[in-house]
Amino acid sequence: MRKLRAWLIRLWGFSKRDLHDREFDEEIETHLQMHIEDNLRSGMTAEEARRQAILKLGGVETTRQAYREESTLPYGETLWQDLRYTIRQLLKNPGFAATAILVLTLGIGSTVTIFAFVDAALIKPLPYREPSRLVVIFGSIPLGPKFHLSFPDYYDFKKLNKVFSSFEVYDNNGFMISTPTGAQLASGAKVSAGFFRTLGVTPMMGRDFLPGEDTPSAPRTVILSYEAWQRRYGGRADVLGQTVTLGGAPNTIVGVLPKDFSFAPAAPADFWAAEHDESPCRGCHWLFGLGRLKDGVSIESAAADMTSIALQLEKQYPDSNRGNGAALFLLSDVIVGDIRPIMLVLLGGAGLLLVIACVNVASLLLVRTQSRKREIAVRGALGASRGRLLRQFVTEGLVLAAIASGFGLFAADGAMQLLTRLIPEDALAGMPYLQGLGVSWHVLIFGLAVSLFTGLLFSLTPTLSLSLAEMRAGLVEGGRSAAGTLWRRLGARLVVVELATAVVLLVGAGLLAKSFYRLLQVDPGLQPDNLAALLLSPAQEKYSKDPQKVALERELLQRVCALPGVASASIANQLPVGDGDTTTTFRIVGRPSHGEHNEVAYRQVSADYFHTLQVRLLEGRYFTSAEDATKPPVVLINRALARQYFPGEDPVGKRINFSNGKPEEEMQIIGMIDDIREGPLDVEARAAMYVPFEQHTPWSEFSIVARTSVDAESLLPMLAASIHQMDPGIATYGATTMNQRIHDSPAAYLHRASAWLVGSFAALALVLSVVGLYGVIAYSVSQRTREIGVRIALGAQRSTVYRLILKEAAWLIAFGIVAGLAGSVAAATAMRKLLFGTEAWDAFTLVAVAGVLSTAALAASYLPARRAALVSPVESLRAE
């Protein structure tokens, strides 16, 4: 207690130093005077009395120092001094400060960013009760282990198992929701009544499903996700008890889920309805199981139990259950299993970057220590203790690390937002743990730990090269220690590795960027500007027959064409630049069939389709609006189909039919168009045939595309509104422009994301390697100052000195680039699959990278070379 009291008083003393000093002076003065008076009284002369008193009492200045240290906190005081001195040093040397801080910021920023992702995905526990006990149960069939369960199988598994304390099911289909502005597709899931209890989640408002609420006869109830409650109901409290029409049936809203609730396997889901379907069909699989393991039961023994039940069911129901088993996965593996290796690789890469950054800054610090040797020696000679000097270095290291960490955290926050934006929305929905990603407590603590670690590293670096003995020697001669030589060799090797790594990453980034550019250059076969598109899903009951669909098509097109800003509109069963699916098989009339499997893309389009998309007609003619079911069937083919199936022939006028088509369904080829990329942009256009909508109406869903004279984006809301005005029962979704569709297509996303990711790593590597090179060359120059001075004194020209230093750098650069180029061709060959329209040994990229890197590296070594050339022989010799 006494100690604490003293400490507090001393802390307080900090603020009143001047007062303390004045009082102390006065007290000492009094003391001295009293002493002198006593001496006088004992008969000394005035001068002698004063001399004796001063002699006896010792130095006032040292006493004042001791007193001051006692009256306040000396380390606080010197800390403040050290801090001011450090900041002065950094400001005096802005080039060093900026470089060191930049390099560290990059290293810390990237590590913290990747850590935030790893934390969100792998470290943070799932937001459920005891998440490690939750498993997902899939049906396994000979094709694979992740298929659905049927309801009767689920029921039997639930009844017969001895390993789960609860066993529930979910399925993740959306709902058709009726809203005042028409039908829409809403995300949602159906779950059995105990689903949320199994997870250990309770609604934040209202109630959970009651046991038995999932039977076919129970009244229909639904629970909202928090996000849906906010977005669809404005967060109103009276939402409970309201009804919402899902799939045509009214459901009562009974609860709202907590804000942080998410369940990735069924995400995104606005509506969580109770599952009422107890279909007795064992062959109908549409459910996934969710189970909570009983205490002490391992997932292996649970799997064994389930397998034995499955075998039993297989014996009992051989018709439906042959080869059907059950596969168990931990819920956490289901959610993050796919990205775990990617995350760990990225974390490893970022960690490596941080280490390289640290080594580089350490080498910069070493260079600076060399040039500060004399200053340090002088301070030491003036009485600074080793501890005091060490403290100065520690302060400098910590200040550097602290500033860089501050910037690094900001950079990390920005990078996190950027990276999450690179993930397309669909994929992001499956990663709910990334929502609200930012600088959390975990991340902050990690950042602090990293910064402390780097700070200590930098505090120790200069002291390594600065033993006490050497510190003294620094006064007399420029010490050239064995440690210095060792560092030069080690540093040089490290720089070669850094340069080579930078080359590999730069080449990778260059190739990926070129691929992305090439991809965007791909001619989609249509004019994508000013095209608006919308997906439609009309209610089945109302539009089941062909004439109904044709009438719908005509009215839709008429309404949409009447919208202001729409030049033309048409309908297709599938939009271009999709997955290339929806195919048909056909045969050529008049050619013997040997059972070939002629599969081509199959598009049902309205008459104006090619005109709207501005597709080039190569031969023949387009459809006319008169070509309906009453006219002879016609078909248009693309160039790829002609090349593949009619090589060297003129296809126009030939007749084809579906593989199992009747003779009256034979279609005449009336024209050939240029290839439209129906599939991904990075896959060659494949054969496709186009038939008139009115002769072959699609099943249910189709898309409408409109060529606009205004900005296509601005037309989208009107497009949906006009369709709902016509029939509110038509669900509309996926509104987008053609350019956006191309931009968001998986191929574009993949190339863009990888180019960005590799590109940013490459930029970091470039900066780091150049700084590393600078550090090594500058250190070498600082070590060779004397030698250079002698050379100049002996008549060496400045240009010779330049050549001397730049030659040293050039060797390192050449080694690095050659090794890097060899490595990058190997790496590029390995990632050939990611490249598009670009060779792994793309000469332009290789030369450009070598050029960029050697320019940057030579520029970095020019600075120390210049310093060397400007060495004054007299000074360099005298200084040592």
Added chain:
Amino acid sequence: MGENDVWQGTLALMVLKTLGSMGPLHGYGIARRIEQISGDQLIVQYGTLYPALLRLEQEGYIVSEWGVSDNNRRARFYKLTRAGRKQIEKESERWEKAAAVLARFVAPGEEPL
């Protein structure tokens, strides 16, 4: 600090004891009194006395206030607190024990080995 610790520890006891027997006293008075008692064996310098006084004050064993000395000088007077009195007892006891132990070591003819 090594030796200083012992010295400071004993000096603190001397100061407290002096203030205990003499009542409130200024720094010079304390130094003089200690020198007298030691038979001029000890010389008390500023450098040791004033930091020690400051520490005792910080620890609450003494308090100080400015006053006027016998020959009309403004001086800082130090006074023992109640905690200081208790500390004298505690420290004296500790010191006696330590001195007794040490005495056994240095006493002639009683080599402990």
